[in-house]
Amino acid sequence: MTVISLSAWDLALAALLVVALAGLTLWARLGVGRSLLIAGVRTVLQLLLVGLVLQTLFDHAQLSWVALMALVMLAVAGYEVMARQERRFAGIWGYGIGAATMFLSAFVVTVLALTTMVGPTPWWEPQYAIPLLGMLLGNTMTGIALGLDRLTHTVWRERRVIEGRLALGETWISATATMRREAARSGLMPTINAMAAAGVVSLPGMMTGQILAGVPPVEAVKYQILIMFLVAGGTGFGALGAVWLASKRLFDQRSRLRLDRLRPGRRG
Amino acid sequence: MECLLEVEGLQTAQLGPLDLCLQPGELVQISGASGSGKSLLLRALADLDPGSGAVRLAGQDRGDIAPPEWRRQVAYVPAETAWWAPRVAEHLPAGWERGQALAWLERMSLPDEALGWEIERLSSGERQRLGLLRALLNRPRVLLLDEPTANLDLENTRRIERAVRSYLAEAGAGALWVSHDTLQRSRLGGRILEIQGGRFAR
Numbered sequence: 373m374t375v376i377s378l379s380a381w382d383l384a385l386a387a388l389l390v391v392a393l394a395g396l397t398l399w400a401r402l403g404v405g406r407s408l409l410i411a412g413v414r415t416v417l418q419l420l421l422v423g424l425v426l427q428t429l430f431d432h433a434q435l436s437w438v439a440l441m442a443l444v445m446l447a448v449a450g451y452e453v454m455a456r457q458e459r460r461f462a463g464i465w466g467y468g469i470g471a472a473t474m475f476l477s478a479f480v481v482t483v484l485a486l487t488t489m490v491g492p493t494p495w496w497e498p499q500y501a502i503p504l505l506g507m508l509l510g511n512t513m514t515g516i517a518l519g520l521d522r523l524t525h526t527v528w529r530e531r532r533v534i535e536g537r538l539a540l541g542e543t544w545i546s547a548t549a550t551m552r553r554e555a556a557r558s559g560l561m562p563t564i565n566a567m568a569a570a571g572v573v574s575l576p577g578m579m580t581g582q583i584l585a586g587v588p589p590v591e592a593v594k595y596q597i598l599i600m601f602l603v604a605g606g607t608g609f610g611a612l613g614a615v616w617l618a619s620k621r622l623f624d625q626r627s628r629l630r631l632d633r634l635r636p637g638r639r640g
Numbered sequence: 641m642e643c644l645l646e647v648e649g650l651q652t653a654q655l656g657p658l659d660l661c662l663q664p665g666e667l668v669q670i671s672g673a674s675g676s677g678k679s680l681l682l683r684a685l686a687d688l689d690p691g692s693g694a695v696r697l698a699g700q701d702r703g704d705i706a707p708p709e710w711r712r713q714v715a716y717v718p719a720e721t722a723w724w725a726p727r728v729a730e731h732l733p734a735g736w737e738r739g740q741a742l743a744w745l746e747r748m749s750l751p752d753e754a755l756g757w758e759i760e761r762l763s764s765g766e767r768q769r770l771g772l773l774r775a776l777l778n779r780p781r782v783l784l785l786d787e788p789t790a791n792l793d794l795e796n797t798r799r800i801e802r803a804v805r806s807y808l809a810e811a812g813a814g815a816l817w818v819s820h821d822t823l824q825r826s827r828l829g830g831r832i833l834e835i836q837g838g839r840f841a842r
Contacts, residue, residue, distance in 0.1 A: 532718075532722040535722070536718070536721065536723075539711050539775070540711070540731075540774060541709070541711050542708060543707075543708050550724075626687055627707040
């Protein structure tokens with residue numbers, strides 16, 4: 373089976389759909405026509421750019437270039453986590469907690485998968501390393517951002533309860549137990565839902581892509597299962613780690629609740 | 641006589657520097673306009689707000705006492721008490737004794753069943769009395785009371801006053817009591833310290 377190459381004309385036809393939708397929303401005064409068009413243009417430009425970058429990377433496969441690409445991806449994902457917070461930590465912590473836990477979870481799981489499960493030669497072969505890391509970063513990013521946002525949100529809302537419990541002699545760990553559990557759960561839920569619905573409600577994107585590219589469905593399914601388990605592991609460990617680090621940062625060495633360490637974020 | 645609670649040069653973002661010596665069994669009233677820093681003083685003593693300066697309990701430096709232990713010994717009861725579980729008993733401190741709890745309930749004219757009451761149905765006066773009760777079950781050496789009778793009628797106000805007084809006498813504990821009520825001030829007696837702009841007025 374070969375891949376049917378798409379022409380510019382095919383893509384233009386698909387773009388007509390977006391233009392038509394923009395026209396309809398403009399007519400209905402939904403106020404999203406402009407952002408829809410801008411998002412469409414961004415999709416084209418960003419994906420073309422990343423396509424070129426990947427092509428160059430594949431042509432000149434070197435560990436240093438793969439590592440550089442991986443670090444750029446991590447830097448952007450770290451920024452995204454910070455930007456999605458209603459209240460983020462002041463200073464380097466605002467960026468650091470998300471970036472550090474993503475590095476530990478997504479990077480470790482990717483390297484583990486490359487060296488022990490997928491096993492390309494060399495192990496950092498960009499054709500495998502970059503898409504795997506991309507999928508892991510994308511998912512851990514969402515999990516960590518959700519977990520952190522939920523944690524700071526509930527701690528802020530429940531500050532009187534937390535201090536009331538501290539005043540009765542509880543440790544910060546027991547005073548925030550339910551909030552930390554809730555935050556970790558909300559970081560994990562998207563992954564659990566995705567695993568539960570995989571193949572029944574929706575065909576996962578990667579599997580669909582592989583099938584379109586001519587890979588036998590059973591092979592595509594095996595890869596998809598691998599990815600889902602990696603994503604579950606990476607997201608889970610990442611979200612748990614981020615929630616724990618952030619909770620610790622919300623208290624000082626005398627177990628005082630330090631909400632002064634939070635700043636209003638983009639939405640706040 | 642040695643101070644039970646001794647404060648030297650206590651300073652936080654909005655307070656101080658403050659010095660204070662609370663004797664065993666003593667009740668000191670804290671007065672001052674709203675926003676003058678009365679609650680902040682109590683919070684700082686309970687180690688809920690960061691600050692500098694020395695705070696000692698019976699000669700022992702605060703830094704040498706673990707935070708949970710400090711807060712059990714130096715009990716802060718805020719004006720608005722916080723509740724986080726469905727029933728009263730779930731809010732009592734770890735290791736509470738039933739006999740002690742029942743004795744306090746009686747002193748505060750609440751029935752024994754109050755331990756099983758739902759938080760949703762408590763009146764503000766009941767919340768205030770139960771908020772004080774759970775702090776007393778830790779057998780604190782210092783009570784930091786932020787308007788503990790603000791929502792109570794005169795009868796219950798006087799019950800609380802008597803309960804605190806007798807606790808101080810029995811346990812040799814001390815108390816800082818923030819009050820706005822001038823009649824209550826004369827009933828409570830003792831020293832009155834006024835706070836202005838985060839410092840004690842002369």
